[in-house]
Structures are given as C-alpha cells and as structure tokens.
Amino acid sequence: MTTEPLTETGRQSHTFKAEVQQVLYILAHSLYTDREIFLRELISNASDAINRVQFEMLTNREVRDPDLEPQITIEVNKEARTLSISDTGIGMTADEMVEHLGTIAQSAARAFVKQAGEGAKQTASEIIGQFGVGFYSVFMVADKVTVVSQSYRPDAPAAMWESSGGDSFTVGPATRERRGTTITLHLKEDATEFADPWRIEQIVRRHSNYVAFPIMLDGRQINARTAIWRKAPRDVTNDEYNGYYRQLTLDSQPPLSFIHISTDAPVDLHAILYIPSRRERGILERRIEGQIKLYSRKVLILEEAKDLLPAYFRFVEGVVDSEDLPLNVSRESVQSGTAGGSPVMQRLRKTLTGRLHKELNELAERDPEKYRTFWKEFGPFIKEGIATDYEHRNDLLKLLRVQTTKSGEEWITLATYKERMIPGQKEIYYLMAASRDAALSSPHLDPLRARDIEVILFTDLMDGFMLSGLREYDGLRLRNIDEGDLDLPGEVERPAPAINDEQFTALAERIAAILGDRLKEVRTSRVLRDSPARLVADEAAFGREMQRIQQVLGQEVQMGPRILELNPAHPLIAALAQRAASNPNDPLLKLAAEQLYDNALLIEGLHRDPAAMAPRILQLLELAAGVNTPQA
Template sequence: MTEANTAATQQPETFEYRAEMKQLLHLIIHSLYTHEEIFLRELISNASDALNKLRFRMLTDRDVVDADAERRIDIKLDKNRNTLTVSDTGIGMTRQDLIDRIGTVASSGTLEFVKELKEQDGPVDGQLIGQFGVGFYSAFMVADEISIETRHADPDSTGLRWHSDGGGSYTIEETDRIERGTTITLHLTEDKTDFAEEWRVRQIVRKYSNFVDWPIYLDGERANTVEALWHKPKGEIEDEDLDEFYKFISSDTEAPLGHLHLEIEGVVAFRAVLFIPKKAPRDLFREDADRGLHLYSRKVFIRDDCKDLLPDYLRFVRGVVDTEDLPLNVSREQTQSSPVMAKIRKILTGKVLGMLEEWALDNSGGHSERYADFFSEFGTLFKTGLTSDFAHRDELLELIRYESSEKK
C-alpha cells in the first residue's frame, strides 16, 4: 500500500475542546453580530501571515515543498454547496500547529472575551472576536462547519485535515495532500448565503484587505489591485500615482489640491498619505458627515471615518494612516482612548498645518494662489480651530484670512 493510501485510510483522531473554548464557541454560534464580514478579514490576515513566514524562511532555506509555487491567496465560492473557501500557498501547518493554534486558544483574553459576550445587551460587535485573539473562530458567525486542509512547507511533512462543527470537539486526520499551504472551507449557514455571492465578497476584500502584501484572487480574478503607496519610498512615487490613489480612496473625480507623504519613527511609528481636496464636500458642515482618514494596521483595514486622528476643523483631510503600534483588532472604543492615537493626532495636526503654512508663503506677501483656493473652500471650517485648538492657536492666527475691501 502506498504512503498516500495509508494516509487516506487512517481514522480521524478526535480532540475535546477545553471548557473555555466550548463556552466561546457556544456564544459565537448563538449570538447576533454586527460587522459579521470581519471573519474574512481574519482569514485573509492569517493567510498573509503564513505567506510572510514562508518568505522569511526561504531567505535562508529554499528546501521547501513547491519552492517555486506562486505565493498567493485564493477565495473560491460555490453557491450550490453554499461554501466559501480561502486558500494560501504559505508556510502551512503541522499537526501540532493545528492543536496549538486552532484547537486551543492560549491567550488569557479568551475568558475576558467570553465574559464580554455574556454581558452584551443586544447585537455583538463582531470586531470583539478578533480583538481577543480568537479571530479564526469568527468564521463560526457565518458557518456551521469548518474544514482545514493543510501541508507544512517541510519536505517530509504530511497532509492534514482539521474539521469542526463548532460542538465540543474537533478531528484531525492525515490526507494525501501534495501542495504546500492551507485551505479553509466554510459551510455557510442557511441565513448567510450572501457570503457566497461574488459581489459581496469582492466588496469585503476591497474594504478590509485591498492592500495586503500578496495577490488575492476571487474565483480566479484578481481582487486586490491597488498598491499600498504609503509603504513605498517617496522617491519611487509619481504625482500621477498619488492622484489616482486619492481618487480611489475618496471617490473624487478631481485630483487633490495637495498631499503629504509621511514616514514617522520615534515614540510612535506610522506611515501616512494625506490629501486636501480641491473642493469641499456638500456635507462638510453636517455633524454626521464622514471624516476622511482610514486607519490601517500593517496594511489591514481597521476603521474608516476616523475622528480621532485629526481635530474637527481639519475633518476635510482625506487619506490613510498605517501604524503597527496598534493591534490589528483594536476596537473603536480603544482607538478613542489610545495614547498611540493621541500621539499620531498631534504629529499629523502639526504636519498638516506646516504644509498649509508653506502654501500660504509660497508667493511673496502670503497670497499664494493655492492657499487662496484652499481657504475659499475650507476657510469657514478652518477658522473654528481658533476656539478649539489652543495648542496651535499661534499657527492658526498666521493662516486665517479675512475679506477686505482694500485693493491690493
């Protein structure tokens, strides 16, 4: 009998979940959620991590399964079977990995999460699941059965299958899988069939995972097509590239009035690309209007409408801020109270005001045409900073302009 046939005929081994995992799964499966779509962000982030681990290993050791195989992430949908599958060609997992990383949650945060879920009054924010380090299990928000097929990159590794229906146990068995990497198949619940729709999944990828390092294919078609420009050195980016990136993230049809490209290191580290639009949006003065900054962690989307990164009088600024100093699954409440966010806000505010000062002094007498265009569009809102941002009052006084009947 061949080795492959031997593997295929071995009986699955059953493992019992620990008590806290049983509680966790029960709560995940039987709770109502907002932000259910984050399960896909979690699975794609895990796939990206697996590809990064493979890349790091192959810097010093190319003796791996399928060394020349393309490094990519694939999402496949089957509406007939009501399944969603996420595959990667990354490092793969061993038997012990499946037990330690999938079958067990070592984080002490698990019990905190269970407590948090029990105390929820009404629908639960799906972001909580990833926040407590159990992101893989967010898939049980939309699936009643999950299977993992994997093979580690080691040449002498064996194919494995992990399976669970979210009950009290899971199984692991050997398979005759040849390819390196991991394939996760979700059997969607009857009320979550929209996650087997191409338009829905493409929308989620674009929102949460558009800028991950690796190509993502949805049913064979590239789904993430825009590069994370803020991670490229300034000298390698053309103004035309920045204009197109701005149009992509803002849905504006015109190029911006100007931009800032920042790479900050020190007490806090982050990268950012900020833009000032040519025209003020119609809802600029509405209290519920969207703020223009998107927050990322390691190129993975955390939240948009991020009011904590700039003061209100600069809410017209559009752009992206990416920091590794925040956990991937930080909640909205945590961003509001985070000292990291406060430091980023202070730096960004100073940089934006510095850019505006350069515009204002671009021509003699402080009558730059670009600054005049800016102030014509945003001056009314900008002036409110005088009564709200006392730390920058001196800079603001230099930048405020008033109508005058005096001829120049």
C-alpha cells in the first residue's frame, strides 16, 4: 500500500494493495445475490466496537464519554440515496483506519478471491465474513463509502476514511462530537431498496435480531435486544432458536439439537448450546470446531472460550453468560482457568459438560434417527473423549455406537452387545480392519462364527486411539480376536486335517524361510475352519491399537514379527503342502506365501503398499490360466 502527500484539506491518499483491489472488484461486480448481508456485517462490527469499549472500561476509566449509552443507530435518506449506521463503540484514530479499513490479510484475500472465482453468481452470505472482508461488503451496494470516527482515547482527534471502491482511499481529519463511528453509504442506483426503512427493519430482524445492543431506526428500537439466552426457555420458540443459531454460525442448516440453561445454582448461568447437524458448517465453511462466546454480566469478555467444554465437545456452538464471573477478570485468566475466574469457570464447565452428556443420551432415546446423524458426523469426537477423559468415560461409553457381525447397517450400544452375549461368554470380542467388508471377510472370525459369538467391527482410524485407553466395559474385558490364545466359550467340532504332521512341518518350514524375519513362527491353527491362514499377534508385539494411532498421526507403522497360523484342513494349504513335498523350491510356493501374508495385512488395514501386490497377483492369474510357469 502506497501513501500520497497531504492535500490542502489535510487528507492523505493511500493506494490499496493489489489483493485488496481484487476483493473490492469482486464485491462490486461479481456477487449478485444476498446483497443485504452488508448490513449484517456492519451491525456485527458496530456491536463488536461497543463490546470492546465496554471491556476497556472494566479496567480503564480514562475513556472519552464514559457515560455514553451503548447503541447502534441506522438512518436512511431516499432522496439523497444514503444509508448511515452509527455506534457508540470504541472508535478509531486515523492510523487505525489505515490499518483496519485499508488492508486485508494477504492469505485471507487470496482465499476469498479463489472461492469467489470458482463459480458464477455465488451467494454472498456463503463467503462474506469467512475471510475477514466483511466491511468491504458495503461496495456491493455503494459506490462511495465515508467513515467518520472518534476514538475512545481522550486526546485522539476525530478522523475520516473515504473510498469509492477503486484502487485508493483517503484518510484525514474530521469533526465528531461523541465517541464512536458513523459509516455512510452512498448507494448505487440499483440499491435504492436499502434506503427504505421497511426493508432495513426486515433485514435487521432476519440477521441481527439478537444483537445485545439496541438498534434504532426512525427513533424506534427494531431488534429484540433482550438476549435470547437471557429469556426463560418457555418464552423462546423453535424459530427463534434456529434464527439465533443462523446468526451465530452462518450455517444454513438448522442445528440437530440445542440446550437452553437458565439457572442460579450451583452457579449463575444463562446459556444456549447448539449441536450442529454437520461437521462442516456450509459449502465453503470447512471448520469443524464450534465457538462458545463467553459473557460476564452481558459484557462479551471472550469471543471463543475453549476451556468451557472438554476438547472432545469442541464441535458445539453457543453462548454462555454468568453473573458470577467478576467484571474485572482478564481474558487471559478466563481462558487459562487461573486467577479469580478459576472456581467459577470450573463450575460452569462441570454444569455445561453434564448437561451435554444428558442431552445427547436423551436425544438417542427420543430420536434415534437424529442420533444416527449425530454419530455419523461427530462419533470420532466421542471416541477421542473415551480415550482421554477418564472422569466422564462411563457417560461417554453410553454414547458410543458400534457395528457388529450381527448388526447389519445398524449401530448398537455396548449395553446391547452385552445383552446378546452367549451363555458362558465373559469377554467382549472385537476385530480391527480397514473396512467393514474387509472385517467380514477376516479369517479371525472363523471360530466365533462357528460358536455364534457376536464380534464388534472397528474400522475407523480413531478406534485405535480409543482402544488404547479402553480395556473393559461394565466388568467385561475387551478382547481383540487376532490374539493367538483366545479361550472361547462353547465347543465346536474341528475339521479333520487334509495332510499329516510331516507334510505340514515341511510346508511351515518353507514358508518361514520365504517370509523370514517378518514372522516369528508358522504353526497349526486350532481355530480356523473356512480360511486357509491368519496372522495372530504375539503377546510381546507392539500394540495393534498403537499401530493405528501411528497411522492417524501419519507416522511410519513399526510392525513386529507376527505368528502365521495355517489351517491344515483347508484345500489350499493341503495343495501347497503337496507341492512343497515334491519340490521344496517350487516357485509357486514363494508367490503363495507372499500373497497369504499380504492378504492378512490388507484385511487388517496394515498393508503399507497394496499396489505392490499387483505384479504377483498377475503371475498367479497367469499360472492358473496356464499361460506360463513362474521361474525360480
């Protein structure tokens, strides 16, 4: 941004940076719908300015006009084709105008230009405000904008900023009696609707009805002003809850559920917490973390209070207000949970967390379909909580949903699994795999299917993280069925071996030599029935759950040697044993051994390079078709 010399009026001209000019051009010429969003952005900025001065006054009484009432005023003039919005907020100096109104973060500008350029006639509400360009939305409706501001600093002179949305703006001295800012829009010919008081009132009610400060138009307050979270829940309609959620999040979809808390014990608390219907809040909004706004006695003290809820509830949106938070508490102490705010913050956190657990469990009972939607979107967060929050683990386990070998497409609770256990079963059995289909084809299921034992199928990468800290449920041990020493309830008839011990030993030794240090041992399986082989874990092996955590973190998976169990009753193993007996160096044995090993890794989701199997599979197909004979 370049600066020109002062003019005779004391005003100085500045040139916008190239990326800002691109943003302004798009706003003025390329966004055709929802132009009314500019007013939402200006009101939001005005509200923020008032919040900022109120927060400043908590610790600083040397503020210009300390008794000035918080208020936002809108004035329209049809004849002059102007719209003005004034606030009694913190105000700006000339230097602050250059900083705040003359620049946009370069990364944000680039992102905005990219998104706006990806499609024609995009909806302004989908992209305005996401990249820090909210103020500049005025150029969708105005061909000139004038800003006059008086800073809260007693010794700072008033200043004026003006631009026609081209490549430059000017800043200079101005006259203003009271603290605050007035933005005047000189409307374009096709934007005269925004000089109509009725139209302005409709926009305010739609987008800014619950702004905490009075919005005045023609001497009347046109917004509800009474914060929705300060009302009794019985006095708020579903439309009002949904409307406030849209204003809070800009999400076009209604929330899945919400909690409205209004109580004075054990802590004064007025809050609304929303559970969104999806992780990504809109077409272009990619964030998956919500924001909890924290108020102390109706004064916003923290835009994003991360410590008010456990980390695994970070998808929740909402607002929290408490009379018990001291007004002189600093934002830093609130966020870190230190100083005077600590006991109150702990009580707030405990109350909010408990209510969220209660609401989610009740949602599962009263509306299973909605809860399935919740689980699909936010299940990984609950699994994270099970792994990390021992204090609330029992509550979180009630929220856990799993699929099993008997559940089909349905999701069931661990309590339901326990109810369906067979007589004599004393453990909860689970299997980890890359996908549901892979799990259902796993050889590990052979002995459990034979006994009609239900098995939980864990196929999400977060499952490994959860299971690393979850060893039992309601007195029952969770047992991975890839372990080699399973002691299963019930007796089943074992199929008769198709080869003798000598033949099996010869094959086992040959496969062990082929696979080398990837295996600890090759042995006869006591449990396999329909599958030729399986890889089982050694007690001393690195935890399978931890291997999946490494995958989540993008780290190299360090796999220790496994035990390969072969089924001597399976026709494939019998045929390979016969080939090994007639020719221990038969090239087919190497192909088969490698493929059996890779198949086992693939099913478990631990294969590092599945594409590497392709040449070997082709060789096996050619051999089966009689095309050629593999070479040793």
